[in-house]
Amino acid sequence: xxxxWVQFLVCVGVIVAAGVYLVKFGDVIAExxxxxxxxxxxxxxxxxxxxxxxxxxVSSVLIFDVPDIAVGTLLGSCVFNLLLLVILDFAxxxxxFFDGVNPAYIVETSFSLVMVAIVALGLFLCNxxxxxxxxxPGSFLIPIIYVFAVRITMREGRYPPYTQEMVARExxxxxxxxxxxxxxxxxxxxxxxxxxxxxxxxxLWLPGVAARIAARTGIGTSVIGGxxxxxxxxxxxxxxxxxxxxxxxxxxxxxxxxxxxxxxMLILSxxxxxxxxxxxxxxxxxxxxxxxxxxxxxxGVAITALAxxxxxxxLRLSWASWALVAGFIINIxxxxxxx
Numbered sequence: 001x002x003x004x005w006v007q008f009l010v011c012v013g014v015i016v017a018a019g020v021y022l023v024k025f026g027d028v029i030a031e032x033x034x035x036x037x038x039x040x041x042x043x044x045x046x047x048x049x050x051x052x053x054x055x056x057x058v059s060s061v062l063i064f065d066v067p068d069i070a071v072g073t074l075l076g077s078c079v080f081n082l083l084l085l086v087i088l089d090f091a092x093x094x095x096x097f098f099d100g101v102n103p104a105y106i107v108e109t110s111f112s113l114v115m116v117a118i119v120a121l122g123l124f125l126c127n128x129x130x131x132x133x134x135x136x137p138g139s140f141l142i143p144i145i146y147v148f149a150v151r152i153t154m155r156e157g158r159y160p161p162y163t164q165e166m167v168a169r170e171x172x173x174x175x176x177x178x179x180x181x182x183x184x185x186x187x188x189x190x191x192x193x194x195x196x197x198x199x200x201x202x203x204l205w206l207p208g209v210a211a212r213i214a215a216r217t218g219i220g221t222s223v224i225g226g227x228x229x230x231x232x233x234x235x236x237x238x239x240x241x242x243x244x245x246x247x248x249x250x251x252x253x254x255x256x257x258x259x260x261x262x263x264x265m266l267i268l269s270x271x272x273x274x275x276x277x278x279x280x281x282x283x284x285x286x287x288x289x290x291x292x293x294x295x296x297x298x299x300g301v302a303i304t305a306l307a308x309x310x311x312x313x314x315l316r317l318s319w320a321s322w323a324l325v326a327g328f329i330i331n332i333x334x335x336x337x338x339x
């Protein structure tokens with residue numbers, strides 16, 4: 001049993017360390033490549049921070065046959081991501097963090113809410129969907145909505161999720177950056193490739209370890225996936241969001257959180273297509289529906305917080321943050337009690 005936890009902690013350590021270097025080297029490549037830092041940054045950084053969720057889900061459905069971990073990890077990751085908004089609000093001290101975010105992000109957040117709602121509907125109709133031989137039709141709709149959301153944000157003068165990070169980093173150049181030893185493009189590419197391989201390997205191994213821990217402890221794959229694995233795969237997003245906070249880019253930090261949740265739903269639709277025993281929503285625990293509903297509620301709180309400006313704070317948190325904390329606690333209680 002101890003050896004299983006050692007393996008789990010090793011996977012966590014590899015994902016965290018390699019994930020940090022993925023973002024670092026991706027930023028260097030994006031800056032030095034002739035393709036332009038903006039678009040290279042979108043591809044490299046977005047891919048980097050999403051690798052743990054992507055390959056954890058793929059290995060869960062294709063290798064270890066534990067769809068509960070795949071779905072629970074992605075929905076649980078959304079809960080942890082939204083909890084990051086509370087940390088950002090706490091760090092903003094006197095004024096609410098949401099007051100510093102452009103209200104136009106209500107559009108992007110609304111798309112995220114719709115994507116989660118489609119997943120929740122699939123979980124709600126799980127018994128009726130058993131007649132489908134392969135995938136739940138909503139999983140084909142989610143990628144279309146994601147692409148449409150990206151086009152809408154670009155047409156309105158904003159950028160798709162994670163792009164703001166590259167823009168924000170280009171404008172305020174840190175003073176201590178010039179003191180660092182410059183990394184060549186070749187070394188950055190090599191470092192990015194090695195880090196990606198490490199993240200992929202750890203993410204592919206993680207669901208198997210988590211499934212064995214669930215079997216040995218009797219906790220259940222829903223609990224392991226919805227809490228432990230979800231927190232682990234959310235760590236790269238936590239790193240990039242806190243980095244955004246350090247440079248004072250509220251829009252970028254908020255977009256990282258919402259963009260990550262949108263991408264999680266996109267990954268879930270891919271996992272459904274790769275699960276050949278039927279719709280993945282019909283082969284998971286019912287507790288995932290509760291988590292999906294909580295994610296919808298927390299996303300709705302974020303939308304309202306953007307619409308209602310100049311929020312008063314109590315103990316350094318606005319009412320929206322307290323609502324998000326309540327949603328997080330309720331989800332933890334429900335998931336743990338589901339075992």
